[in-house]
Amino acid sequence: MAHSLTVLYFAAARERAGTSRESLEVPAGTRVSELLGLLASRHPGLAPLLPHLRVAVNQEFSAPDAALPPGAEVALIPPVAGGAEGLFRVVDRPLRLEEVVEAVSDAARGGLVTFSGAVRNLTKGRRVLRLEYEAYPPMAEKKLAEIGDEVAAQWPGTRLAIMHRVGTLQPGELAVVIAAAAPHRKEAFRGCEHAIERLKQDVPIWKKEFFEDGEVWVGLGP
Missing domain, CATH: 3.10.20.30 (Beta-grasp domain)
Structure with a gap:
């Protein structure tokens, strides 16, 4: 059958x-x-x-x-380059750091750490013309929220927010913004760092780099 x-x-x-x-x-x-x-x-x-x-x-x-x-x-x-409290989105528009900051800020959380990841103009000595990001949006947002759950479980009281952009990005444009807020600064720093590292592992978002002399999907090699 x-x-x-x-x-x-x-x-x-x-x-x-x-x-x-x-x-x-x-x-x-x-x-x-x-x-x-x-x-x-x-x-x-x-x-x-x-x-x-x-x-x-x-x-x-x-x-x-x-x-x-x-x-x-x-x-x-291919290799990648909910339920948690916070904001977890994949969008096809320019990012603003203020969006993730607003999503995690409140009077009970005195420590706030942010990360902004922008497109570089050079990779291993090659000039980058543009990047193209592609995602499996529903699963990507679900996995981002799971990272938020991990952070909340490991560092209680910590709230996380992550937004990642897809589409064509030029050097200097923001690809990802992350904010972590906690009652104390140590937990906020650790939560933000954890989010950055986990984002590279299981979240189905891919990056293709375009150079003057070729192109490559990051994670697969030339």
């Missing part, structure tokens, strides 16, 4: 597959690893990416041997 599912492709996987989404019929009990084999046969350009991909099923990372439920939404997640 077969059932249908939807496959979403992002960043380098989208380019290799030549599509951003497709619907497939697969046998009942098909596992994640088996689906990847099927997709590689349908889109041969995907095969070299498979060792680098993670798979999300219904917006949760999944193991290779996990069975796919009927009607699943399966996302192929």
Whole structure:
């Protein structure tokens, strides 16, 4: 017996597959690893990416041997460069640091630490013309909120807010803004640092760098 599912492709996987989404019929009990084999046969350009991909099923990372439920939404997640109290958004407009500051500030939290990540004009000596950020928005916002939960659990009383921009950014424009507020400065510093590091690990947001002599998805190499 077969059932249908939807496959979403992002960043380098989208380019290799030549599509951003497709619907497939697969046998009942098909596992994640088996689906990847099927997709590689349908889109041969995907095969070299498979060792680098993670798979999300219904917006949760999944193991290779996990069975796919009927009607699943399966996302192929290349390397990335809710419920928490705070603000967690992926937007396609210019960022303002004041937005995240306002989201976490109150009279009970005397320590406030912020981080602004702007596009550099040089990477390893190569001049950057522009960056293009792409995201899987619902899952990205869910993972950002989970980082907020982690910070609140590890440093009680700490509130976090993260906003990340997608689309085309020029050197000097803000790609991400983060604010952490806590009753004391030490927890605010640690919460902000934790957010910066975790953002690079599990949040499905990708960055493509464009240079005078080429382009590259960050995390996959040339």
